[in-house]
Amino acid sequence: MNINAQRNVILIIADDLSPDYFGFYEDHVDTIDAPNIRSLLSKGIRFTNAMSNPVCSATRSGILTGRYSFRTGVGGIVGGLGGSNQLDTAEITIPRLLKIYNSNIGTADVGKWHLHQPMPASHLLYPNVMGYDHFEGPFIGQLPSYTNWKKYTNGVAITVTNYATSENVNNAVAWIKTQNTKPIFLWLAFNAPHEPLHLPPAGLYSNAALKGTQQNINANPKEYFKADLEALDHEIGRLFDSLTVMNRMDSTDFIFIGDNGNTPRTAQIADTSRAKGTIYQYGVHVPFLISGPSVINPNRASDALINTADIFATVIELFGDTTWQSQIPLNKPVDSKSALPIIKNQATQIRPWAFTEDFKLIPDSTDGKTIRNMDYKLLNFDYGHQEFYNLSLDSFETNDLLIGMLSAKDLFNYNYLCNEMTNLIGAGTFCNSSMGINNMENINQTNSIYPNPFSSYIHLQSKSENENFKLTDCLGQIIYSGNKIESQDFSYLSNGIYFLQITSNKNKITTTEKVIKK
Numbered sequence: 001m002n003i004n005a006q007r008n009v010i011l012i013i014a015d016d017l018s019p020d021y022f023g024f025y026e027d028h029v030d031t032i033d034a035p036n037i038r039s040l041l042s043k044g045i046r047f048t049n050a051m052s053n054p055v056c057s058a059t060r061s062g063i064l065t066g067r068y069s070f071r072t073g074v075g076g077i078v079g080g081l082g083g084s085n086q087l088d089t090a091e092i093t094i095p096r097l098l099k100i101y102n103s104n105i106g107t108a109d110v111g112k113w114h115l116h117q118p119m120p121a122s123h124l125l126y127p128n129v130m131g132y133d134h135f136e137g138p139f140i141g142q143l144p145s146y147t148n149w150k151k152y153t154n155g156v157a158i159t160v161t162n163y164a165t166s167e168n169v170n171n172a173v174a175w176i177k178t179q180n181t182k183p184i185f186l187w188l189a190f191n192a193p194h195e196p197l198h199l200p201p202a203g204l205y206s207n208a209a210l211k212g213t214q215q216n217i218n219a220n221p222k223e224y225f226k227a228d229l230e231a232l233d234h235e236i237g238r239l240f241d242s243l244t245v246m247n248r249m250d251s252t253d254f255i256f257i258g259d260n261g262n263t264p265r266t267a268q269i270a271d272t273s274r275a276k277g278t279i280y281q282y283g284v285h286v287p288f289l290i291s292g293p294s295v296i297n298p299n300r301a302s303d304a305l306i307n308t309a310d311i312f313a314t315v316i317e318l319f320g321d322t323t324w325q326s327q328i329p330l331n332k333p334v335d336s337k338s339a340l341p342i343i344k345n346q347a348t349q350i351r352p353w354a355f356t357e358d359f360k361l362i363p364d365s366t367d368g369k370t371i372r373n374m375d376y377k378l379l380n381f382d383y384g385h386q387e388f389y390n391l392s393l394d395s396f397e398t399n400d401l402l403i404g405m406l407s408a409k410d411l412f413n414y415n416y417l418c419n420e421m422t423n424l425i426g427a428g429t430f431c432n433s434s435m436g437i438n439n440m441e442n443i444n445q446t447n448s449i450y451p452n453p454f455s456s457y458i459h460l461q462s463k464s465e466n467e468n469f470k471l472t473d474c475l476g477q478i479i480y481s482g483n484k485i486e487s488q489d490f491s492y493l494s495n496g497i498y499f500l501q502i503t504s505n506k507n508k509i510t511t512t513e514k515v516i517k518k
Helices: 056-065 094-101 121-129 164-178 214-219 221-245 308-318 408-425
Strands: 008-014 044-051 106-111 134-137 149-153 156-160 184-189 252-258 288-291 300-307 354-358 368-372 376-381 386-390 467-472 478-482 496-504 510-517
Touching: 008 221, 008 308, 044 354, 056 308, 094 106, 094 184, 094 308, 106 164, 121 134, 134 164, 164 184, 164 221, 214 221, 252 308, 300 308, 300 354, 368 408, 376 408, 386 408, 408 496
Parallel strands: 008 184, 008 252, 044 300, 106 134, 106 184
Antiparallel strands: 044 288, 134 149, 149 156, 252 288, 354 368, 368 376, 376 386, 467 478, 467 496, 496 510
16 A cells, blocks of 8 residues: 555644635735744645635534535534534544555544534544544534633543643644554644634733733734634644654644634624625635645645535545545545645646535525635525625625626626536526526527527527527537527526527628527
């Protein structure tokens, strides 16, 4: 198997973190002193178009299984507002696959779990049941206090008064020491900088003006958020120092992410209703870094579309297992795409689109699905509303293109994305076939074609034998080309908008008509 005995992968998850507090992201609004996280850049890749789920449990489920929420059923916050299904323990997980590939790989989850409720008590062993040698951390989502919280170690509970961020690193370092020279996979899931906002211990933050009172926190939530981020970075630095002492730093690949956007309280946007918990860009655009010895030509940025679910395949292939798909049951399809081709500098993209969603046991108006390509993003809310944005021109999603006139390019991308989402989900359609009838520029729709919309055959009011026809979809792919359009049965086509080019062989004039399959 040619396994490097010193290959290590550490996944670091920061809780509720958009890119906008990191000065090394182009869209940052504020910045903190984060020398240790920043140090990953020189040996790594910074992804500028990374997408997560809007909330923590759903993102973590996608990472652990490589599967989208509509497959796992974990669409919201386990135990949180609106509720969510818990993760099925029968799912194929990263640690389970790693053990199949090489039983000598040590696997641990240190920090926040948040994929099951802590009761009944049998749930407390679920991290171990799902493949981890060791679990140590809080089981729930939000800590009641960073200095008075309950920690579970392989099912055994104790109350901890040590600062949670520091305790996570202590536990991670202690576990790594027990692994001697074994290769390791460590899932290090901090609660920080998730609320409750608080004043970290002295020496872990820089703002001496912070008083730590609830009144002061309420008046300056973003300053405390920054302090908590500084504390997180400081303790990540302590992890790096320990790995250096153990001679593991240079053999470790790191993945650093936020699990979703900032909360409305700490968001750096004008409309805070579009923060964490929403499928708008601010709720799902997260920092994503991959750094370490596996990275070829490091210190670069990538605009590749990447989803946090892609961590599943990426981790497995970083350990050398490139045939893991053979272990996946046909009834449990995996959506994850490995970033290894980008890491090895062999490709610039791994997927043509990225998808995410949010849904709860008690539905609300934020529930929905969204899909984007390099330029455009389609949002489909479960209550029936759609929005469509050109992210290359409108990264803050202020100009809903469905309200105004669509250019041909807009409509091509709308139909591409809604058709891809329809194919992914495998039920119904996400294409609004009537949407483009009156709001598309430069394409004719006349009464010369009937019926329009059509269901199977396309007829023309008047037809010359000296005409050729070309029917294309919204991506320009040719469906039919010839002079016998009326004899063609198109009932097999997906519902949506198509374009019929009619060329006169006599004068070589071409007109384009929009036709709708319904």
